[in-house]
Amino acid sequence: MIKKLQNKEITIADNIRSVFQDSYAVEAKLLNAKDFPPLKRSLESYSKSKNYFFGYLKNHELAGVIEINNESDFTHIQSLVVAPNFFRQGIARQLMEFVLHTYNSKPFMVETGAANAPAIALYLKFGFKEVKQWNTESGIRKVRLNRIIR
Structure with missing residues:
Protein backbone atom coordinates (compact mmCIF):
# COMPACT_ATOMS: atom_id res chain seq x y z
CA MET A 1 0.00 0.00 0.00
CA ILE A 2 1.28 3.47 -0.91
CA LYS A 3 0.35 6.48 1.17
CA LYS A 4 1.41 10.08 1.68
CA LEU A 5 3.69 10.37 4.70
CA GLN A 6 3.26 13.23 7.15
CA ASN A 7 6.95 14.06 7.41
CA LYS A 8 6.27 17.02 9.75
CA GLU A 9 5.51 14.47 12.50
CA ILE A 10 8.86 13.66 14.10
CA THR A 11 8.21 9.92 14.53
CA ILE A 12 7.26 9.60 10.87
CA ALA A 13 10.26 11.71 9.82
CA ASP A 14 12.45 9.39 11.88
CA ASN A 15 10.99 6.32 10.12
CA ILE A 16 11.60 7.97 6.75
CA ARG A 17 15.18 8.78 7.73
CA SER A 18 15.80 5.18 8.85
CA VAL A 19 14.80 3.80 5.45
CA PHE A 20 16.96 6.42 3.72
CA GLN A 21 19.96 5.62 5.91
CA ASP A 22 19.70 1.86 5.35
CA SER A 23 19.23 2.22 1.60
CA TYR A 24 21.91 4.89 1.15
CA ALA A 25 24.46 2.79 3.07
CA VAL A 26 24.05 0.14 0.36
CA GLU A 27 24.21 2.76 -2.42
CA ALA A 28 27.39 4.28 -0.96
CA LYS A 29 29.07 0.87 -1.18
CA LEU A 30 27.76 0.37 -4.73
CA LEU A 31 29.24 3.73 -5.75
CA ASN A 32 32.44 3.09 -3.80
CA ALA A 33 31.86 6.45 -2.07
CA LYS A 34 33.99 7.33 0.92
CA ASP A 35 32.02 10.52 1.55
CA PHE A 36 28.32 10.11 0.70
CA PRO A 37 26.39 13.33 1.46
CA PRO A 38 22.91 11.69 1.60
CA LEU A 39 24.06 9.72 4.66
CA LYS A 40 24.68 13.03 6.46
CA ARG A 41 21.12 14.27 6.02
CA SER A 42 19.66 15.34 9.36
CA LEU A 43 16.33 14.32 10.87
CA GLU A 44 15.36 17.99 10.82
CA SER A 45 15.85 18.15 7.05
CA TYR A 46 13.19 15.46 6.69
CA SER A 47 10.73 16.95 9.17
CA LYS A 48 11.05 20.47 7.77
CA SER A 49 11.15 19.53 4.09
CA LYS A 50 8.50 21.00 1.83
CA ASN A 51 8.86 18.02 -0.50
CA TYR A 52 6.22 15.30 -0.63
CA PHE A 53 7.04 11.87 0.76
CA PHE A 54 5.09 8.77 -0.25
CA GLY A 55 5.72 5.49 1.46
CA TYR A 56 5.20 1.89 0.48
CA LEU A 57 4.01 -0.08 3.48
CA LYS A 58 4.37 -3.84 3.57
CA GLU A 67 10.46 12.00 -2.21
CA ILE A 68 9.29 14.48 -4.80
CA ASN A 69 9.36 18.19 -5.43
CA ASN A 70 6.34 19.00 -7.58
CA GLU A 71 6.24 22.41 -9.22
CA SER A 72 3.82 23.75 -11.81
CA ASP A 73 6.15 23.01 -14.71
CA PHE A 74 8.11 19.93 -13.53
CA THR A 75 8.35 17.14 -11.00
CA HIS A 76 11.76 16.32 -9.56
CA ILE A 77 12.13 12.91 -7.97
CA GLN A 78 14.48 13.91 -5.17
CA SER A 79 14.95 10.39 -3.82
CA LEU A 80 13.69 6.87 -4.24
CA VAL A 81 14.82 4.39 -1.60
CA VAL A 82 13.89 0.88 -0.56
CA ALA A 83 14.89 -0.74 2.72
CA PRO A 84 17.43 -3.50 1.99
CA ASN A 85 15.14 -6.17 3.52
CA PHE A 86 12.67 -5.36 0.73
CA PHE A 87 15.02 -5.20 -2.27
CA ARG A 88 13.94 -6.94 -5.50
CA GLN A 89 10.23 -7.04 -4.61
CA GLY A 90 9.03 -4.42 -7.11
CA ILE A 91 8.60 -1.68 -4.52
CA ALA A 92 10.64 0.96 -6.37
CA ARG A 93 8.71 0.18 -9.56
CA GLN A 94 5.38 0.58 -7.77
CA LEU A 95 6.44 3.89 -6.21
CA MET A 96 7.54 5.15 -9.64
CA GLU A 97 4.25 4.08 -11.23
CA PHE A 98 2.35 5.84 -8.46
CA VAL A 99 4.17 9.16 -8.92
CA LEU A 100 4.05 9.06 -12.72
CA HIS A 101 0.30 8.43 -12.61
CA THR A 102 -0.40 10.91 -9.79
CA TYR A 103 1.41 13.92 -11.24
CA ASN A 104 0.72 15.21 -14.74
CA SER A 105 4.12 16.75 -15.24
CA LYS A 106 6.37 17.54 -18.18
CA PRO A 107 9.17 16.83 -17.50
CA PHE A 108 9.98 14.46 -14.67
CA MET A 109 13.62 14.66 -13.55
CA VAL A 110 15.79 12.42 -11.39
CA GLU A 111 19.48 12.19 -10.46
CA THR A 112 21.50 9.24 -9.21
CA GLY A 113 25.03 7.96 -9.07
CA ALA A 114 26.28 7.03 -12.54
CA ALA A 115 27.42 3.65 -11.17
CA ASN A 116 23.98 2.88 -9.69
CA ALA A 117 23.01 0.45 -12.45
CA PRO A 118 19.82 -0.84 -10.75
CA ALA A 119 18.40 2.69 -10.38
CA ILE A 120 19.35 3.73 -13.90
CA ALA A 121 17.80 0.56 -15.34
CA LEU A 122 14.57 1.32 -13.48
CA TYR A 123 14.40 4.89 -14.77
CA LEU A 124 15.15 3.80 -18.35
CA LYS A 125 12.25 1.30 -18.16
CA PHE A 126 9.97 4.25 -17.40
CA GLY A 127 11.10 6.21 -20.44
CA PHE A 128 13.70 8.44 -18.81
CA LYS A 129 16.66 9.49 -20.95
CA GLU A 130 20.10 10.54 -19.76
CA VAL A 131 20.67 14.26 -20.27
CA LYS A 132 23.80 15.03 -18.25
CA GLN A 133 26.71 13.56 -16.25
CA TRP A 134 29.05 15.38 -13.86
CA ASN A 135 31.39 14.86 -10.92
CA THR A 136 30.35 16.11 -7.49
CA GLU A 137 32.62 17.75 -4.94
CA SER A 138 32.60 14.49 -2.98
CA GLY A 139 33.98 12.63 -6.02
CA ILE A 140 30.80 10.86 -7.05
CA ARG A 141 29.91 10.71 -10.73
CA LYS A 142 26.22 11.60 -11.09
CA VAL A 143 23.74 11.35 -13.91
CA ARG A 144 20.55 13.31 -14.57
CA LEU A 145 17.69 11.70 -16.44
CA ASN A 146 14.53 13.36 -17.76
CA ARG A 147 11.23 11.96 -18.89
CA ILE A 148 9.24 14.15 -21.24
CA ILE A 149 5.88 12.99 -22.54
CA ARG A 150 4.59 15.04 -25.44
Missing part, protein backbone atom coordinates in the same frame (compact mmCIF):
# COMPACT_ATOMS: atom_id res chain seq x y z
CA ASN A 59 2.95 -5.65 6.59
CA HIS A 60 2.66 -2.26 8.35
CA GLU A 61 6.41 -1.63 7.85
CA LEU A 62 7.80 1.26 5.83
CA ALA A 63 9.54 -0.61 3.01
CA GLY A 64 10.22 2.20 0.53
CA VAL A 65 9.94 5.96 0.14
CA ILE A 66 9.80 8.31 -2.82
Whole structure:
Protein backbone atom coordinates (compact mmCIF):
# COMPACT_ATOMS: atom_id res chain seq x y z
CA MET A 1 0.00 0.00 0.00
CA ILE A 2 1.28 3.47 -0.91
CA LYS A 3 0.35 6.48 1.17
CA LYS A 4 1.41 10.08 1.68
CA LEU A 5 3.69 10.37 4.70
CA GLN A 6 3.26 13.23 7.15
CA ASN A 7 6.95 14.06 7.41
CA LYS A 8 6.27 17.02 9.75
CA GLU A 9 5.51 14.47 12.50
CA ILE A 10 8.86 13.66 14.10
CA THR A 11 8.21 9.92 14.53
CA ILE A 12 7.26 9.60 10.87
CA ALA A 13 10.26 11.71 9.82
CA ASP A 14 12.45 9.39 11.88
CA ASN A 15 10.99 6.32 10.12
CA ILE A 16 11.60 7.97 6.75
CA ARG A 17 15.18 8.78 7.73
CA SER A 18 15.80 5.18 8.85
CA VAL A 19 14.80 3.80 5.45
CA PHE A 20 16.96 6.42 3.72
CA GLN A 21 19.96 5.62 5.91
CA ASP A 22 19.70 1.86 5.35
CA SER A 23 19.23 2.22 1.60
CA TYR A 24 21.91 4.89 1.15
CA ALA A 25 24.46 2.79 3.07
CA VAL A 26 24.05 0.14 0.36
CA GLU A 27 24.21 2.76 -2.42
CA ALA A 28 27.39 4.28 -0.96
CA LYS A 29 29.07 0.87 -1.18
CA LEU A 30 27.76 0.37 -4.73
CA LEU A 31 29.24 3.73 -5.75
CA ASN A 32 32.44 3.09 -3.80
CA ALA A 33 31.86 6.45 -2.07
CA LYS A 34 33.99 7.33 0.92
CA ASP A 35 32.02 10.52 1.55
CA PHE A 36 28.32 10.11 0.70
CA PRO A 37 26.39 13.33 1.46
CA PRO A 38 22.91 11.69 1.60
CA LEU A 39 24.06 9.72 4.66
CA LYS A 40 24.68 13.03 6.46
CA ARG A 41 21.12 14.27 6.02
CA SER A 42 19.66 15.34 9.36
CA LEU A 43 16.33 14.32 10.87
CA GLU A 44 15.36 17.99 10.82
CA SER A 45 15.85 18.15 7.05
CA TYR A 46 13.19 15.46 6.69
CA SER A 47 10.73 16.95 9.17
CA LYS A 48 11.05 20.47 7.77
CA SER A 49 11.15 19.53 4.09
CA LYS A 50 8.50 21.00 1.83
CA ASN A 51 8.86 18.02 -0.50
CA TYR A 52 6.22 15.30 -0.63
CA PHE A 53 7.04 11.87 0.76
CA PHE A 54 5.09 8.77 -0.25
CA GLY A 55 5.72 5.49 1.46
CA TYR A 56 5.20 1.89 0.48
CA LEU A 57 4.01 -0.08 3.48
CA LYS A 58 4.37 -3.84 3.57
CA ASN A 59 2.95 -5.65 6.59
CA HIS A 60 2.66 -2.26 8.35
CA GLU A 61 6.41 -1.63 7.85
CA LEU A 62 7.80 1.26 5.83
CA ALA A 63 9.54 -0.61 3.01
CA GLY A 64 10.22 2.20 0.53
CA VAL A 65 9.94 5.96 0.14
CA ILE A 66 9.80 8.31 -2.82
CA GLU A 67 10.46 12.00 -2.21
CA ILE A 68 9.29 14.48 -4.80
CA ASN A 69 9.36 18.19 -5.43
CA ASN A 70 6.34 19.00 -7.58
CA GLU A 71 6.24 22.41 -9.22
CA SER A 72 3.82 23.75 -11.81
CA ASP A 73 6.15 23.01 -14.71
CA PHE A 74 8.11 19.93 -13.53
CA THR A 75 8.35 17.14 -11.00
CA HIS A 76 11.76 16.32 -9.56
CA ILE A 77 12.13 12.91 -7.97
CA GLN A 78 14.48 13.91 -5.17
CA SER A 79 14.95 10.39 -3.82
CA LEU A 80 13.69 6.87 -4.24
CA VAL A 81 14.82 4.39 -1.60
CA VAL A 82 13.89 0.88 -0.56
CA ALA A 83 14.89 -0.74 2.72
CA PRO A 84 17.43 -3.50 1.99
CA ASN A 85 15.14 -6.17 3.52
CA PHE A 86 12.67 -5.36 0.73
CA PHE A 87 15.02 -5.20 -2.27
CA ARG A 88 13.94 -6.94 -5.50
CA GLN A 89 10.23 -7.04 -4.61
CA GLY A 90 9.03 -4.42 -7.11
CA ILE A 91 8.60 -1.68 -4.52
CA ALA A 92 10.64 0.96 -6.37
CA ARG A 93 8.71 0.18 -9.56
CA GLN A 94 5.38 0.58 -7.77
CA LEU A 95 6.44 3.89 -6.21
CA MET A 96 7.54 5.15 -9.64
CA GLU A 97 4.25 4.08 -11.23
CA PHE A 98 2.35 5.84 -8.46
CA VAL A 99 4.17 9.16 -8.92
CA LEU A 100 4.05 9.06 -12.72
CA HIS A 101 0.30 8.43 -12.61
CA THR A 102 -0.40 10.91 -9.79
CA TYR A 103 1.41 13.92 -11.24
CA ASN A 104 0.72 15.21 -14.74
CA SER A 105 4.12 16.75 -15.24
CA LYS A 106 6.37 17.54 -18.18
CA PRO A 107 9.17 16.83 -17.50
CA PHE A 108 9.98 14.46 -14.67
CA MET A 109 13.62 14.66 -13.55
CA VAL A 110 15.79 12.42 -11.39
CA GLU A 111 19.48 12.19 -10.46
CA THR A 112 21.50 9.24 -9.21
CA GLY A 113 25.03 7.96 -9.07
CA ALA A 114 26.28 7.03 -12.54
CA ALA A 115 27.42 3.65 -11.17
CA ASN A 116 23.98 2.88 -9.69
CA ALA A 117 23.01 0.45 -12.45
CA PRO A 118 19.82 -0.84 -10.75
CA ALA A 119 18.40 2.69 -10.38
CA ILE A 120 19.35 3.73 -13.90
CA ALA A 121 17.80 0.56 -15.34
CA LEU A 122 14.57 1.32 -13.48
CA TYR A 123 14.40 4.89 -14.77
CA LEU A 124 15.15 3.80 -18.35
CA LYS A 125 12.25 1.30 -18.16
CA PHE A 126 9.97 4.25 -17.40
CA GLY A 127 11.10 6.21 -20.44
CA PHE A 128 13.70 8.44 -18.81
CA LYS A 129 16.66 9.49 -20.95
CA GLU A 130 20.10 10.54 -19.76
CA VAL A 131 20.67 14.26 -20.27
CA LYS A 132 23.80 15.03 -18.25
CA GLN A 133 26.71 13.56 -16.25
CA TRP A 134 29.05 15.38 -13.86
CA ASN A 135 31.39 14.86 -10.92
CA THR A 136 30.35 16.11 -7.49
CA GLU A 137 32.62 17.75 -4.94
CA SER A 138 32.60 14.49 -2.98
CA GLY A 139 33.98 12.63 -6.02
CA ILE A 140 30.80 10.86 -7.05
CA ARG A 141 29.91 10.71 -10.73
CA LYS A 142 26.22 11.60 -11.09
CA VAL A 143 23.74 11.35 -13.91
CA ARG A 144 20.55 13.31 -14.57
CA LEU A 145 17.69 11.70 -16.44
CA ASN A 146 14.53 13.36 -17.76
CA ARG A 147 11.23 11.96 -18.89
CA ILE A 148 9.24 14.15 -21.24
CA ILE A 149 5.88 12.99 -22.54
CA ARG A 150 4.59 15.04 -25.44
